[in-house]
Amino acid sequence: MADIATKIVTQNFGNEAAKSIVEYERLGGYAALRKALATDRGAIIDEVKKSSLRGRGGAGFSTGLKWTFIPKEAKSSYLVINADEGEPGTFKDRALLAWDPHLLIEGALIAAYAIRASHIFIYIRGEFVREHSIFARAVEEAYAKGYLGVRILGSEFSCEFVVHRGAGAYICGEETALLNSLEGKRGWPRLKPPFPAVKGLFGQPTIVNNVETLMNVPWIATHGGDAFAALGVPKNGGLRLLCVSGHVDKPGIYELPMGVSLLEVIEKHCGGVRGGRKLKGCIPGGSSMPILTAEECDVAVDFDTLMTSEKIRPVESKPGEIFHFGGRPLRTMGGSGGVIVFDETTDMVAVCARIMRFYAHESCGQCTPCREGTDWLARITTRMAEGNGRPGDVDLCESVACNIAGNTICPLGDAAAWPMMAFLTKYRPEFAAKIRTAA
Amino acid sequence: MPLVFSTEAKQKLRETVARYPSAMAATLPALHLAQAEFGHVSDEAIEAVASELGLSPAHVYGVATFYTMYNKRPVGTYHVQVCTNVSCMLDGGYDCLRVAQAAASVAPETFTVSEVECLASCGTAVCVQVNDDYHEQMNVQRLEALLGELGRRG
Ligand SMILES: Cc1cc2nc3c(=O)[nH]c(=O)nc-3n(C[C@H](O)[C@H](O)[C@H](O)COP(=O)(O)O)c2cc1C
Ligand code: SF4
Ligand code: FES
Numbered sequence: 001m002a003d004i005a006t007k008i009v010t011q012n013f014g015n016e017a018a019k020s021i022v023e024y025e026r027l028g029g030y031a032a033l034r035k036a037l038a039t040d041r042g043a044i045i046d047e048v049k050k051s052s053l054r055g056r057g058g059a060g061f062s063t064g065l066k067w068t069f070i071p072k073e074a075k076s077s078y079l080v081i082n083a084d085e086g087e088p089g090t091f092k093d094r095a096l097l098a099w100d101p102h103l104l105i106e107g108a109l110i111a112a113y114a115i116r117a118s119h120i121f122i123y124i125r126g127e128f129v130r131e132h133s134i135f136a137r138a139v140e141e142a143y144a145k146g147y148l149g150v151r152i153l154g155s156e157f158s159c160e161f162v163v164h165r166g167a168g169a170y171i172c173g174e175e176t177a178l179l180n181s182l183e184g185k186r187g188w189p190r191l192k193p194p195f196p197a198v199k200g201l202f203g204q205p206t207i208v209n210n211v212e213t214l215m216n217v218p219w220i221a222t223h224g225g226d227a228f229a230a231l232g233v234p235k236n237g238g239l240r241l242l243c244v245s246g247h248v249d250k251p252g253i254y255e256l257p258m259g260v261s262l263l264e265v266i267e268k269h270c271g272g273v274r275g276g277r278k279l280k281g282c283i284p285g286g287s288s289m290p291i292l293t294a295e296e297c298d299v300a301v302d303f304d305t306l307m308t309s310e311k312i313r314p315v316e317s318k319p320g321e322i323f324h325f326g327g328r329p330l331r332t333m334g335g336s337g338g339v340i341v342f343d344e345t346t347d348m349v350a351v352c353a354r355i356m357r358f359y360a361h362e363s364c365g366q367c368t369p370c371r372e373g374t375d376w377l378a379r380i381t382t383r384m385a386e387g388n389g390r391p392g393d394v395d396l397c398e399s400v401a402c403n404i405a406g407n408t409i410c411p412l413g414d415a416a417a418w419p420m421m422a423f424l425t426k427y428r429p430e431f432a433a434k435i436r437t438a439a
Numbered sequence: 440m441p442l443v444f445s446t447e448a449k450q451k452l453r454e455t456v457a458r459y460p461s462a463m464a465a466t467l468p469a470l471h472l473a474q475a476e477f478g479h480v481s482d483e484a485i486e487a488v489a490s491e492l493g494l495s496p497a498h499v500y501g502v503a504t505f506y507t508m509y510n511k512r513p514v515g516t517y518h519v520q521v522c523t524n525v526s527c528m529l530d531g532g533y534d535c536l537r538v539a540q541a542a543a544s545v546a547p548e549t550f551t552v553s554e555v556e557c558l559a560s561c562g563t564a565v566c567v568q569v570n571d572d573y574h575e576q577m578n579v580q581r582l583e584a585l586l587g588e589l590g591r592r593g
Contacts, residue, residue, distance in 0.1 A: 085559045086556070086557060087557070088524045088525055088526070088557035088561070089525065089526060089557070090557075090559060091559045091560055091561050094559045094560070127508070127559075127568060128559075129571040129572075130571070130572075130573070160458075162459070164467070165467065165468065165471060166467070166506075167467050167470065167471065167506035167507075167508040167509060168506045168507035168509075169505060169506050169507065170556060181467065182464065183461065183464050184459075184461070184462075184463035184464040184466035184502065185466075185498075185502065186502055187505060187506075202460050202461065243561065243562060244562065245561035245562045245564060246526055246529050246561075247529060251562040251563070251564075252562045253562065283525075287524075287525060287557075338561070340525055340529075342529075346529070350528075351528075351529075354524065354528055355525060358524060358556055358557075361556065362556065
């Protein structure tokens with residue numbers, strides 16, 4: 001595991017000057033791109049595979065493997081950068097765009113070269129007005145210096161860069177909704193298959209990657225896949241950004257090795273729970289991911305440990321009945337790296353209700369179980385939070401959540417159902433206490 | 440009365456369309472432009488976007504109503520958007536929302552208030568976006584001061 005002083009994507013945080021291309025180059029920037037352009041495409045993909053870099057947007061899928069899904073016969077493809085950051089508790093991509101735009105452009109260019117992309121599109125969340133203007137300026141600088149456009153740095157490789165703004169819709173972070181939105185449509189997720197790598201943006205083979213994912217690519221191109229893998233733990237290469245918010249002394253963005261313990265992050269790096277209070281629980285990967293109790297927080301934050309550690313009690317669909325996902329008990333997941341910490345005074349019913357209102361608001365409405373189910377969950381948990389729960393409400397939440405899970409076009413349905421089930425699995429008595437018994 | 444884009448806006452729109460393989464792909468940028476030009480996205484603004492891009496008004500309407508950032512109704516000088524999602528809620532997001540609503544009830548022309556979802560600023564809660572600008576680490580006192588200042592500026 002890496003020394004905790006090692007930084008990759010946050011190394012220029014706090015350095016105002018590094019936003020300009022001149023300073024970025026002076027610090028060694030765009031050397032990785034030069035090296036990549038002189039390397040065989042297949043060799044780059046092999047290094048990224050070896051690095052065991054996994055997607056930082058939420059699903060944790062192997063980046064190198066994803067790149068190989070572009071059909072061999074495809075003459076060209078598109079690379080889409082997902083900068084729609086909207087998962088509650090997550091605030092890294094906004095900072096990355098503003099602090100180190102050229103690292104993202106460089107990483108995206110290496111990826112685009114590897115997959116023969118003719119265009120890179122970035123989808124920037126609409127609210128990020130300031131970040132959009134910083135990033136758009138960086139793209140202009142990169143064009144002016146010949147890093148973008150026709151025959152980049154005198155090579156055979158040409159690539160255009162299009163900066164696109166969203167307009168306010170969490171669902172557009174989901175990759176197929178994002179593609180529809182980029183095409184100028186409502187952000188409705190598409191049925192898969194076909195997967196974007198085969199038929200994506202404007203019908204072309206398309207790879208969608210998260211901002212943080214791509215910003216690790218120049219380091220891999222420079223130092224090699226093995227070196228990156230060695231920074232983390234097996235199958236989970238490198239460092240990852242944890243966005244810590246809620247009841248900690250020092251909330252913020254922490255770039256730490258993959259195997260670090262969640263409890264250590266809270267107690268050591270973030271200065272512990274605020275005001276000397278006790279830890280009650282934490283959400284490890286954005287609001288879509290099942291919550292952990294204080295006792296369960298002493299686990300490594302890598303994708304596999306959070307999914308499989310026996311220290312984490314499996315989520316139940318009803319008392320005593322373990323809920324399975326992907327052939328194994330659902331525990332939790334690393335998701336987007338958004339860590340929300342709760343102290344002992346937290347009203348978990350109020351937190352759960354707020355999360356349910358979020359999903360009800362953001363459901364795109366295409367699937368009945370999601371549209372109706374999230375609305376029900378929001379209404380029932382909110383009345384419980386207000387102390388007006390009715391007899392049977394706890395069981396009703398459970399059955400509504402079960403009807404959503406696995407029955408929808410996109411994972412937003414699960415993203416509402418899983419936390420609901422997890423809150424009930426871990427904090428059921430608190431919910432039961434909100435039921436108003438006969439007056 | 441039908442709305443017409445300014446010459447500069449039309450030029451900008453043509454440049455935007457040229458970057459995409461289809462005119463439809465310029466729907467979102469065109470609606471952003473319309474909001475900037477006309478203040479909000481009225482039915483007339485939707486017609487203007489549709490005719491500029493050669494798309495059906497129904498398509499543009501469907502898109503304009505799907506996304507939260509397009510204001511279908513006029514907003515005050517300052518659109519105060521308070522995040523009340525979990526991290527902000529833990530730090531007083533709802534108290535901030537009440538402060539903003541109180542300010543708007545006194546000066547509705549100046550302030551329009553919306554409760555919004557996570558603004559990706561959870562480490563510096565409470566986050567309040569006023570028009571394009573983020574204001575972080577807000578609390579009741581700081582927000583009252585900010586709105587007081589904006590109110591005086593008008
Ligand atoms: C409802 C929903 C919202 C999502 N939001 C985001 C997002 O804001 N940013 C992001 O990178 N990925 C988001 N994702 C994941 C993307 O669908 C996709 O997996 C990811 O962008 C792929 O990039 P990666 O492999 O580099 O992680 C979301 C997924 C779902 C289901
Ligand atoms: S699961 Fe929900 S958000 Fe996803 S496509 Fe269905 S209705 Fe839309
Ligand atoms: S919860 Fe308010 S900015 Fe994320």
